[in-house]
Amino acid sequence: MKTKRRVALVTGASSGIGRACVQQLASAGLTVYGTSRHPKRRRGGGDLPMLALDVCYDDSVRTCVDRVISETGRIDVLVNNAGVGLEGAVEETSLDEIRAVLETNFFGAVRMMRAVLPIMRKRRSGRIINIGSAAGFLPMPYSAAYSASKHALRGFSESLDHEVRKLGIRVSVIEPGFVRTDIVEHSTVAAAPFEPYTSARSNPARAFRQAIARGVPSRSSCAASCCTCFPKASCASATSASSPTGNALPSCRSAFNCSVTPRADPLRHHCPLPTSRAHSGTVPPAVEPCTS
Ligand SMILES: NC(=O)c1ccc[n+]([C@@H]2O[C@H](COP(=O)([O-])OP(=O)(O)OC[C@H]3O[C@@H](n4cnc5c(N)ncnc54)[C@H](OP(=O)(O)O)[C@@H]3O)[C@@H](O)[C@H]2O)c1
Numbered sequence: 001m002k003t004k005r006r007v008a009l010v011t012g013a014s015s016g017i018g019r020a021c022v023q024q025l026a027s028a029g030l031t032v033y034g035t036s037r038h039p040k041r042r043r044g045g046g047d048l049p050m051l052a053l054d055v056c057y058d059d060s061v062r063t064c065v066d067r068v069i070s071e072t073g074r075i076d077v078l079v080n081n082a083g084v085g086l087e088g089a090v091e092e093t094s095l096d097e098i099r100a101v102l103e104t105n106f107f108g109a110v111r112m113m114r115a116v117l118p119i120m121r122k123r124r125s126g127r128i129i130n131i132g133s134a135a136g137f138l139p140m141p142y143s144a145a146y147s148a149s150k151h152a153l154r155g156f157s158e159s160l161d162h163e164v165r166k167l168g169i170r171v172s173v174i175e176p177g178f179v180r181t182d183i184v185e186h187s188t189v190a191a192a193p194f195e196p197y198t199s200a201r202s203n204p205a206r207a208f209r210q211a212i213a214r215g216v217p218s219r220s221s222c223a224a225s226c227c228t229c230f231p232k233a234s235c236a237s238a239t240s241a242s243s244p245t246g247n248a249l250p251s252c253r254s255a256f257n258c259s260v261t262p263r264a265d266p267l268r269h270h271c272p273l274p275t276s277r278a279h280s281g282t283v284p285p286a287v288e289p290c291t292s
Helices: 016-027 058-072 095-123 144-167 197-213 218-229
Strands: 007-010 031-036 050-052 077-080 126-131 169-175 238-242 248-252 277-279
Touching: 007 016, 007 058, 016 031, 016 077, 016 218, 031 058, 050 058, 058 095, 077 095, 095 126, 095 144, 095 169, 126 144, 144 169
Parallel strands: 007 031, 007 077, 031 050, 077 126, 126 169
Antiparallel strands: 169 277, 238 248
């Protein structure tokens, strides 16, 4: 073991929730590696190391994980945050476009999990935190591929959690509501617009962009990830915002430094949010939280 400090790897750390996660985990005392497809162009948090990673490629995942292991000898926390959006009705969207979203949001996270699981299993310790979405349990129109990717991530994570908890590894899903990031600018619109969908989706799409612009700061959402890992720091409350479909969407107004007493099941209760929420299976008493 080359370092005694806990080591976290956060994918998609050049902006938004990923960048905030890196900063929060580093301030909690972990050695943190962020990643970007363009690490030279896109900085993460301050001087923290940014590794090159495209989660869509096996080689890239292997190189990135090997680098962390060669420098530190361990990976205690993996935050699978890298993700993209796609706006478009199903009939406007090609199979290639759908596959590209699944490749990043679902298979990318799967690749990362498969790469770190042997490392965590050998140490009989580890936390995998997958950034899902409220769309992973509350699908919205014109984002079927995105919703499908987050539903898949949720199901995969919960199933995996059952498999590995006896090995000292826990898998959680954070499902944020609207978070103020550049995700809309970084996402794509289906390349083949097609009436009657183009006009039908213009209002919900505008409402969606406005909801993101009015969303909670990324720091709040990443706090949910950190709470999962650090049960002593927890989320405070949930408040409501409007969704494009008119439903009330409680959003996480958590602050990493708030001090709500941890409950018996911290993974479920630290982010008490009906739609923007963190969850995984129950926590067996034998599993220690990964405090640094
Ligand atoms: N914002 C919201 O309201 C919201 C709500 C629910 C869930 N989420 C989820 O939160 C996560 C972060 O989103 P965000 O809002 O923070 O958006 P963002 O600012 O656009 O961040 C997305 C990150 O993903 C990285 N990325 C994209 N494709 C990648 C790939 N193929 N390989 C590696 N990294 C890749 C990007 O890094 P590079 O371009 O530098 O590679 C970027 O750092 C996503 O999974 C998203 O689905 C967001």
